[in-house]
Amino acid sequence: MKTTLLTIAIAMACGAAVLAGSRFIEAEGAQAEATVALKPASEFQDIQDKRTRSIALFQEAGKVIQSPRCLNCHPVTDRPTQGDDMHLHEPPVQRGAGGMGGPAMRCFSCHGAANFDPAKVPGNPRWMLAPASMAWVGKSLGQICAQIKDPARNGGKSMDQLVEHMARDELVGWGWHPGAGRTPAPGTQEEFGALIKAWTESGAYCPKG
Numbered sequence: 078m079k080t081t082l083l084t085i086a087i088a089m090a091c092g093a094a095v096l097a098g099s100r101f102i103e104a105e106g107a108q109a110e111a112t113v114a115l116k117p118a119s120e121f122q123d124i125q126d127k128r129t130r131s132i133a134l135f136q137e138a139g140k141v142i143q144s145p146r147c148l149n150c151h152p153v154t155d156r157p158t159q160g161d162d163m164h165l166h167e168p169p170v171q172r173g174a175g176g177m178g179g180p181a182m183r184c185f186s187c188h189g190a191a192n193f194d195p196a197k198v199p200g201n202p203r204w205m206l207a208p209a210s211m212a213w214v215g216k217s218l219g220q221i222c223a224q225i226k227d228p229a230r231n232g233g234k235s236m237d238q239l240v241e242h243m244a245r246d247e248l249v250g251w252g253w254h255p256g257a258g259r260t261p262a263p264g265t266q267e268e269f270g271a272l273i274k275a276w277t278e279s280g281a282y283c284p285k286g
């Protein structure tokens with residue numbers, strides 16, 4: 078009986094904390110639970126056919142590439158999206174010169190060098206929209222694959238530079254440390270980098286379609 082009362086008391090206290098406007102606590106809880114794992118690159122070693130192996134590796138990496146954390150900043154239109162449900166960015170900011178926003182609404186006027194959790198504003202020193210040639214939203218994984226391999230559309234990157242970018246770029250890395258209220262990208266950046274590396278080493282084949 079005592080235990081029950083204690084449980085109720087704790088539950089009430091917790092409820093009060095959440096009601097006290099602490100969306101932060103609520104959001105942090107949601108974030109921890111929703112994390113999705115990535116299969117390690119080593120799990121694909123046994124696939125004998127190189128092409129099949131390569132495609133399987135890219136499909137696994139695609140769980141990250143097509144996660145809201147990446148897509149929100151790689152839109153086809155000039156407006157980023159927000160949140161796990163990828164709703165249109167509010168306020169309606171535009172791409173602007175260099176992807177940094179129009180003159181009246183620069184990305185940096187709201188997005189700082191780091192996440193600002195009390196207001197749920199994500200941040201990074203290079204926070205800006207990916208160029209239109211690197212748009213991913215609404216494209217199939219096969220189309221994205223072909224596009225990121227193409228130096229004419231990937232910012233002139235060689236395959237080595239592409240691997241380096243995926244594995245170590247700090248803005249890409251934000252996807253795994255997105256701050257309060259956002260689900261991190263699946264796995265870790267290290268695991269993701271290893272999948273991309275193994276994909277290139279097995280011929281960098283793209284899924285069909």
Ligand code: HEC
Pocket residue numbers: 141142146147148150151176203204205206207208210211224225230231232242243248249250251252253262
């Ligand atoms: C805040 C916006 C933002 C987020 C979030 C973001 N990107 Fe980007 N991305 C950019 C910008 C800007 C560029 C172009 C400049 C550069 O290459 O660094 C870019 C370029 C890239 C490129 C270069 C090649 C190409 O064709 O796209 C890759 C690969 C990439 N991002 C991967 C990712 C992945 C993976 C994630 C999620 C884990 C991610 N990005 C999240 C803004 C973003």
Ligand code: HEC
Pocket residue numbers: 145146147149150157158159160161166167168170171172173176177178179182183184185186187188196197198199204205206255259
């Ligand atoms: C007037 C302030 C303001 C400006 C200007 C602004 N943003 Fe935002 N942005 C926000 C806020 C606030 C959020 C968080 C909203 C939320 O998630 O509830 C946000 C969230 C985002 C997200 C969602 C991240 C995710 O994965 O959930 C992206 C992407 C983004 N902004 C990109 C940009 C880019 C690119 C620019 C410049 C072109 C820009 N923003 C300009 C206020 C702004």
